[in-house]
Amino acid sequence: MRSTAVRLVRQRRPTRNESPLLPPLVLYRSILRAHVHKLPKDLRSLGDHYVKDEFKAHKKIDNPLHIVAFLTQWQDYLRQIDHGSWLHNKLKHEDLEKMSPDQIGQLYELMKAAKRVDEDGEHTE
Template structure:
């Protein structure tokens, strides 16, 4: 039981930490990122233990990468990371579809200000 409470508190801390980091992103990226993070954490709420471990590991890597990039942003204007072909080959069809949707959203032209 204590292990379950511990896991839940780590999940919440990671979730909140990611949303806090997103405050440093440009508005369009923040909106897309927040929506995606909320959706993914909701979808994996009742994942099996092994899947939850992988989920937490990957989102922790995302957190660390984004934190590092945002701290160095003034020196180099790069946010994000390339996905290796090996990693992409391991994605399920659903995950590839999500990437395509994220790509479409991120490539939409900015709405012109009136």
């Protein structure tokens, strides 16, 4: 994903309302840094683990549409973390309908893990 993603980031022109896409490594580091400063300690390990797994799973993606979509979604996530809006956001019905069965299953597993963190006060694998 790295060389193709960096090339796509450089070529893509943002519209008026959006900021340019960050390169994958910069975005990854920015998200982890935002977790340190913006997330409660008990959610930080869950968030870090999830981000690391997602970036690792998408490392070998070479489809330009998938790369741009992946980076765009994670950049939106970073923006939400930075502005604190993640606390009050809910998943839109339209976004849920766009998800594959695998993505819905992954979202369900994430929800269960988050509930365990909330109940236990810490993340356990």
